[in-house]
Amino acid sequence: MKDIAILISPVANGAYFNETIDIAQKEFKQCIGEYDLTLNEIGGMQFLQTQLPEQKLEALARLSFVQGIFSYDSGTLTPLSLNTDFNLHSDFVFGSKYKGKTNEILTQLLLNVGLSFCKEKDVSKIKLLDPMCGRGTTLMWAMRYGIKSKGIEQDPNAVLDFRTFAKKWTKLHRQKHELKEGFIGKANKQNKGKFIDFTANGVNTRIINGNATTACDLLKREKQHLIISDIPYGVQHFTTEKTRNPIAVLEECAPQWADLLHKDGICVIAFNKYIPKRKELIAVFEAAGLSALEFEAPHRMSESIFRDVVVLRKN
Ligand SMILES: C[S@@+](CC[C@H](N)C(=O)[O-])C[C@H]1O[C@@H](n2cnc3c(N)ncnc32)[C@H](O)[C@@H]1O
Numbered sequence: 001m002k003d004i005a006i007l008i009s010p011v012a013n014g015a016y017f018n019e020t021i022d023i024a025q026k027e028f029k030q031c032i033g034e035y036d037l038t039l040n041e042i043g044g045m046q047f048l049q050t051q052l053p054e055q056k057l058e059a060l061a062r063l064s065f066v067q068g069i070f071s072y073d074s075g076t077l078t079p080l081s082l083n084t085d086f087n088l089h090s091d092f093v094f095g096s097k098y099k100g101k102t103n104e105i106l107t108q109l110l111l112n113v114g115l116s117f118c119k120e121k122d123v124s125k126i127k128l129l130d131p132m133c134g135r136g137t138t139l140m141w142a143m144r145y146g147i148k149s150k151g152i153e154q155d156p157n158a159v160l161d162f163r164t165f166a167k168k169w170t171k172l173h174r175q176k177h178e179l180k181e182g183f184i185g186k187a188n189k190q191n192k193g194k195f196i197d198f199t200a201n202g203v204n205t206r207i208i209n210g211n212a213t214t215a216c217d218l219l220k221r222e223k224q225h226l227i228i229s230d231i232p233y234g235v236q237h238f239t240t241e242k243t244r245n246p247i248a249v250l251e252e253c254a255p256q257w258a259d260l261l262h263k264d265g266i267c268v269i270a271f272n273k274y275i276p277k278r279k280e281l282i283a284v285f286e287a288a289g290l291s292a293l294e295f296e297a298p299h300r301m302s303e304s305i306f307r308d309v310v311v312l313r314k315n
Contacts, residue, residue: 009067015105019299131212233272254288
């Protein structure tokens with residue numbers, strides 16, 4: 001066992017606001033295990049201190065709130081090299097800013113929590129879907145973790161914007177890659193089913209323009225281990241039905257998403273718990289054959305958004 005001090009990233013405050021410490025502890029407990037944690041302020045910085053076996057350090061370095069890891073010996077902090085083993089440069093995820101982008105740190109937590117519950121531990125075998133993927137923050141994180149992913153987004157501009165970003169980013173980083181565009185099934189006038197495939201360092205992601213309520217068709221029933229999504233908050237984003245409450249759309253989506261999951265597959269959803277309520281959201285997915293697991297991460301973002309995370313498993 002090693003005495004460890006974990007420096008909490010100030011950037012995490014931008015994701016979790018006043019609940020940063022609480023959520024850091026929840027993510028740690030879920031992804032690393034039941035170790036005692038104490039909060040200490042040293043030199044104006046916040047550290048979580050604990051004792052951990054060496055083999056946990058790599059997983060620890062991948063937690064969303066971690067800025068640095070130090071060994072702690074009689075008050076002396078010595079930085080340990082963080083071996084996160086991520087694919088691609090971090091600004092692949094953090095480099096683009098656009099209206100409606102899900103916070104990158106929160107998105108990493110969703111992925112970490114999903115992976116902690118996922119039975120398949122070999123990331124090269126895992127398939128991940130974000131059925132309401134926007135411009136692809138979840139998919140970009142998946143690529144950094146070496147996970148093959150697909151996303152569905154109703155806004156046709158998302159595919160175009162992703163292509164523009166990928167072209168600019170790969171040029172900047174002289175990154176070898178492949179970009180391929182096409183249509184799922186027959187091309188049609190409304191661009192439904194248009195997709196873009198992006199492959200770099202042997203990992204692939206695909207963004208499909210379409211409706212999450214038809215996910216099974218768009219994915220040709222290809223089974224997934226993980227579904228991870230930040231659904232509309234009922235403030236900035238409307239759903240396809242032009243309503244602020246995503247529940248009606250989720251009622252249509254839930255059977256499709258459930259169908260796409262492997263048995264024991266995991267679904268992680270970030271949502272605004274003002275709309276829909278946690279119980280309502282869980283009820284919709286339970287009706288489709290998923291069960292809620294023990295994890296929550298409630299944190300207030302603004303007067304109208306109280307974000308939370310729900311994790312469900314296919315029975
Ligand atoms: C909170 S945003 C997700 C943002 C995304 N994680 C990102 O960082 O770019 C929710 C997204 O769901 C999309 N959406 C809403 N209803 C949808 C539907 N029925 N099918 C597909 N996408 C949908 C919205 O257009 C919006 O882009």
